[in-house]
Ligand SMILES: NC(=O)c1ccc[n+]([C@@H]2O[C@H](COP(=O)([O-])OP(=O)(O)OC[C@H]3O[C@@H](n4cnc5c(N)ncnc54)[C@H](O)[C@@H]3O)[C@@H](O)[C@H]2O)c1
């Protein structure tokens with residue numbers, strides 16, 4: 065049976081809320097994270113607002129969302145505190161999507177609305193970047209910070225109050241980086257000292273850290289879900305039930321954006337550093353470590369890893385024996401976070417592809433695992449075995465013959481050149497500070513250890529190499 069498409073005509077009683085937030089990014093993550101949270105506040109009568117979405121790049125989901133009157137379903141699937149969660153909810157907290165490439169005046173007109181108080185964004189790690197070619201007269205400037213500067217300037221010219229700006233991009237100190245680029249445009253575009261002062265005094269740029277696994281559109285179950293839900297939704301998003309958002313900002317934010325009051329796992333703090341360390345090393349670190357070893361063994365998803373007797377022990381030991389001891393946070397807190405992470409990795413209801421995590425694995429290894437490997441070596445005088453084996457597997461996977469590499473052209477070129485001389489490969493690649501931020505051949509015993517593990521991985525495979533260590 066063909067179901068009707070989700071729209072306000074299909075569900076005429078759904079509520080409509082005034083716009084209070086501008087959100088750059090209409091992708092899966094933002095819709096299942098920020099907009100889902102607005103919905104939870106609205107459900108409790110605590111916010112009564114919606115987000116107007118801005119497409120950061122020309123191609124996007126604006127038209128598809130418009131066809132559904134900006135409604136879509138979030139499906140929460142997973143296990144949380146030993147309970148199975150299997151919920152679905154139609155999200156009504158998105159008012160519309162503006163494509164600044166086809167309606168630039170409509171975009172700038174957002175500056176006129178006094179009710180708009182918050183700006184959020186997720187434009188991927190590539191989005192918060194300075195693009196020197198951008199100009200104020202462009203319609204629109206191509207970069208996200210360029211677009212934002214143009215909007216903020218229009219707001220300033222209208223003599224209105226500023227915004228609380230909360231970027232969600234997974235880059236360190238995201239709020240500070242965004243502010244830096246906006247100030248650079250203000251300077252390059254000669255927007256004047258008064259505008260810079262207004263930016264500084266009337267706007268708050270918060271750093272934030274987001275945490276929720278959002279695999280996105282459930283392609284494999286779409287038809288069955290349409291039948292179960294009773295409508296066709298081309299924009300449904302699956303996410304895990306777990307959520308955590310740390311916002312470094314003024315305490316007053318908790319009243320203006322009452323996320324925690326709505327029961328959401330959101331912390332407003334003066335210093336988010338410890339939370340970031342915990343997540344990057346205990347969640348993203350194991351993700352990045354498991355990917356090359358597991359892909360080399362033919363596993364496909366995070367769940368496959370957690371259901372495999374050898375690989376799940378690898379994840380557990382890596383976390384408990386090599387990562388946790390190197391973090392400066394209360395042990396109990398780390399332990400309980402690590403247990404929750406492993407429960408999340410086991411989620412049987414969502415398919416988290418290892419290949420999707422593998423994108424840009426070299427820079428991910430550098431930020432997520434290398435600092436821990438170096439600290440472990442400095443403090444204990446030996447290398448952490450499991451992290452080092454994962455490092456060797458990563459280097460092997462970047463030969464490109466066993467696993468498809470997903471990384472920047474420059475990174476791939478460096479590896480192709482280094483692998484063209486296999487006998488010298490380890491020394492050459494570890495020496496390359498452009499990859500690791502420093503020359504790693506100076507780390508005691510690292511070259512020999514990686515050479516040994518590479519030999520083992522080649523001779524007997526990832527599973528056997530791992531079994532020898534655990
Ligand atoms: N999916 C997850 O589990 C998850 C969890 C936490 C954080 N994240 C982060 O969120 C980001 C988006 O993930 P998603 O699953 O929503 O992906 P998606 O493909 O659904 O959405 C990508 C969004 O980024 C925008 N974008 C893409 N390239 C851009 C560029 N060069 N400049 C500006 N904007 C650009 C797109 O317009 C779109 O709005 C990723 O970078 C990821 O690291 C994802």
Ligand SMILES: O=P(O)(O)OC[C@@H](O)[C@@H](O)[C@H](O)[C@H](O)CO
Nearest residue numbers: 234274275276277348351421423
């Ligand atoms: O999103 P990436 O590609 O930077 O990293 C892959 C995963 O480690 C990541 O998406 C996590 O699932 C997410 O950070 C959980 O909050």
